[in-house]
Amino acid sequence: MNTTVRTRFAPSPTGYMHIGNLRTALYGYLYAKSQKGDFVLRIEDTDRSRYVADAVDFIKRTLELAHIVPDEGPGFGGDYGPYVQSERMDLYKKYAEELVEKGAAYRCFCDPDENHAAGEFGGYDRTCRDLPADVIEKHLADGDPYVIRQKMPLSGETTFFDVLHGNITIKNEELEDQVLLKRDGMPTYNFANVIDDHLMKITHIMRGAEFITSTPKYTLLYEAFGWEVPTFIHLAPVMGKNEDGTVSKLSKRHGATSFEDLVKAGYLPEAITNYVALLGWNPKTTNQEIFSMEELIEAFRLDGLSKSPAVFDYDKLGWINGEYLKKMDEAEFEKLARPFAGDLPDYLEAHFGTLAALLKTRLTRLSDFAGEIAFLIDQPAFDASFYENKRNKVTPEKAKELLPDMIALLEEVPEADWTNDALYAKLNDFIAEREIKKGLAMWVLRIAAAGKLVTPGGATEILSILGKKNSLERLKKSLASLSAM
């Protein structure tokens, strides 16, 4: 009999979606869906001091943007709720006490501050393990606050299985009597996790590799309850490149590293998801790199997961983003790009469609849009060396020679004919007549009008966007500074 695969994503509501967390959610979702299983969203808000208002809505919105759809969770329904830990308080207390009854845990009445200084067993005192019954009774009668700690074996070792890493063994003496129930009555993350994962029938636990060391504590807990231990899959961390060339776990200091930041920076949610999926996972059977969510689900397999850390690479993300941009239809691109273009003078606003079409295949990020067209608003000052191009045999001298004639030619073009096609035809005639290289004339014109070495679009495209008056002003100005030399 096959049990349904159930995975979960269990973020704490911190107010932003770190890219590493998004990846964990994605893999959990992909695995569940690839196995026709369920993906559960659970909110881990047991740390009251960290609570951020609206964070839950934020998480839900982000998942929605990323096209990760929970089958169960707060607001999604499901038979194992509530899916917010702060609403499950009584459950944890009940199970913690069950463990005390069984002798697998004990009450500790020690003062946390005092113990921290003592430190013989870390931040706690194991003597509470053996408190006589009457002492415990007295503490309880006095209403003394306490925590419940898990009683770890003092010798031997604990082994658990991880899909990626195989069996991992840790000596029990390395394990401390971790707190299960805090002084404020809230469960710790480690405890609530075990309870909820069991109660919610989670079969596969995907989480960051930073939990490897604490996993034996989990398995000991499952065993103490007599529960089946789920399958663990510890994911390698996502790293960021530091300025000095070293790498460390991806964090805010590496720049835009939350899903939200990346979207703001002009990366499409689909492209981010696509890239993140590939950061630590490989389909193996194909060299395909552009995947829709459906294709990811189809291709996803656990053995494609990498156990070594991956460095987040903005270049690759940019390439993937560019691929999505190129595939997009014109109208959609225009709509998406408009907010990134900034305030535009009327003549550019009028040509926005043309502009968008020119930029569509050239952009890597939407946020580069404004910068790419800035030269159309203010002509940059430029060096005469821009007129040098060996391929087309362009030199500043040639430019000085050709420009006056081309300006004269363009002066004659009526406003109505100031279009890309008409200008191109006109200039072609000129080029044929002079028997010069097309690239030569176009280069000179483009540089003189744009003042920029690399431009979106060729000479006539730029002239047509600029308009007759503006174009001629620019050309004359460029000629003047060329003559002044």
Added chain:
RNA sequence: GGCGCCAUCGUCAAGUGGUUAAGACACCGCCCUUUCACGGCGGGUUCAUGGGUUCGAAUCCCAUUGGCGUCACCA
């Protein structure tokens, strides 16, 4: 520091004892081109080091080194 995890081009990576060690990004060169981009073609001392095992090792074992993580009443 103890313990644990990891180690193939700059980056993502395929590879599970015999390969000319894939592919992609980035980079460089060439072609195409009305510049750039797109597209096409091509390029690069990549298996951390040292020992084993083996006829044969990127693949298996050990050590070293390095990176990362973990040692909370945070998650």
